[in-house]
Amino acid sequence: SQKIEQNSEALNIQEGKTATLTCNYTNYSPAYLQWYRQDPGRGPVFLLLIRENEKEKRKERLKVTFDTTLKQSLFHITASQPADSATYLCALRMDSSYKLIFGSGTRLLVRP
Amino acid sequence: GAVVSQHPSRVICKSGTSVKIECRSLDFQATTMFWYRQFPKQSLMLMATSNEGSKATYEQGVEKDKFLINHASLTLSTLTVTSAHPEDSSFYICSARESGFGGDEQFFGPGTRLTVL
Numbered sequence: 425s426q427k428i429e430q431n432s433e434a435l436n437i438q439e440g441k442t443a444t445l446t447c448n449y450t451n452y453s454p455a456y457l458q459w460y461r462q463d464p465g466r467g468p469v470f471l472l473l474i475r476e477n478e479k480e481k482r483k484e485r486l487k488v489t490f491d492t493t494l495k496q497s498l499f500h501i502t503a504s505q506p507a508d509s510a511t512y513l514c515a516l517r518m519d520s521s522y523k524l525i526f527g528s529g530t531r532l533l534v535r536p
Numbered sequence: 537g538a539v540v541s542q543h544p545s546r547v548i549c550k551s552g553t554s555v556k557i558e559c560r561s562l563d564f565q566a567t568t569m570f571w572y573r574q575f576p577k578q579s580l581m582l583m584a585t586s587n588e589g590s591k592a593t594y595e596q597g598v599e600k601d602k603f604l605i606n607h608a609s610l611t612l613s614t615l616t617v618t619s620a621h622p623e624d625s626s627f628y629i630c631s632a633r634e635s636g637f638g639g640d641e642q643f644f645g646p647g648t649r650l651t652v653l
Binding site: 428460465466467468469470473513521522523524525526527528529 | 540542568570572577578579580581582585627629631633641642643644645646647649
């Protein structure tokens with residue numbers, strides 16, 4: 425069966441440390457993988473997109489890696505801040521249709 | 537940046553009534569909008585793809601006669617939950633992609649919390 429798995433347990437880290445979140449998928453062949461931030465009671469906010477032929481993408485304190493052999497993406501936030509506390513969702517896009525398939529998200533808590 | 541709004545943000549209704557949710561792209565035109573549903577502590581589930589001027593495309597298992605979608609203009613799509621029941625209570629979120637723009641970003645609305653009593 426097709427699955428997208430993100431750690432269901434919250435990730436609790438100290439301010440200033442690097443947060444690493446994992447997204448694993450099975451029985452999909454996405455052309456793109458995207459990461460979103462979602463705050464409670466709000467819609468998702470786009471963070472980064474990485475294509476299947478890209479290994480790594482960076483944007484300010486954010487870094488995403490994409491390993492199509494392992495079927496895994498890692499999402500890193502360096503120098504984390506309490507304001508980074510939120511739920512982070514990965515989403516797969518299969519093709520040019522722009523339809524997204526979301527994981528259930530991992531909640532990140534950054535302690536001051 | 538591009539902004540998508542939803543109205544209302546919250547709605548409480550009685551079982552059996554119909555509820556309309558609006559999704560608007562405020563500063564761009566959107567040929568395609570998407571409707572998602574999110575239950576507590578679960579992922580967003582795509583319900584349907586809304587195309588301006590044509591019929592919506594529904595995902596497997598989503599009843600098109602229950603969830604009516606109208607995309608009458610390039611800036612507005614509406615979702616009507618007909619004969620709502622308590623199990624329809626959920627967080628409904630729309631997203632939009634800018635027409636003619638080759639970028640990959642989708643812009644999401646703030647969501648509508650529907651509670652059916």
